Amino acid sequence: MYKLIDILFIVFHTSLIFFNLFGWIWIKTRKLNLYTLLLTGGSWLILGLIVGSIGYCPFTDWHFSVLYKMGETNLPNSYIKYLADRLTGMDFDPALVDNVTLFSFLISLAISLFLNFRTFIRR
Numbered sequence: 001m002y003k004l005i006d007i008l009f010i011v012f013h014t015s016l017i018f019f020n021l022f023g024w025i026w027i028k029t030r031k032l033n034l035y036t037l038l039l040t041g042g043s044w045l046i047l048g049l050i051v052g053s054i055g056y057c058p059f060t061d062w063h064f065s066v067l068y069k070m071g072e073t074n075l076p077n078s079y080i081k082y083l084a085d086r087l088t089g090m091d092f093d094p095a096l097v098d099n100v101t102l103f104s105f106l107i108s109l110a111i112s113l114f115l116n117f118r119t120f121i122r123r
Contacts, residue, residue, distance in 0.1 A: 006063070020105065023036065024112040037108060059079070
């Protein structure tokens with residue numbers, strides 16, 4: 001049962017990450033993309049301050065709980081690092097992964113804000 005939940009988390013969480021990064025490309029998904037980016041940023045900051053860990057993601061927390069029950073240990077703080085390591089078999093530097101993640105998020109947020117604002121102004 002946990003293996004199925006693990007797979008569902010990987011599919012859902014990874015899809016959400018790709019949607020955050022590229023959902024601004026399509027006009028019909030731009031507004032939803034902006035909302036998911038704002039929710040992600042809010043989770044990282046607001047929930048992060050509440051739980052004491054900036055960058056907190058409840059999906060990562062829930063997924064890692066499942067992985068612990070499956071016997072996995074020494075999980076990183078970052079889902080992106082976990083995913084990159086799992087997919088490639090490599091051990092990426094956590095600081096590098098965090099920096100690339102933050103930079104990618106900020107670029108996607110800036111593009112999404114710009115495109116959504118431009119659409120709003122044109123209407």
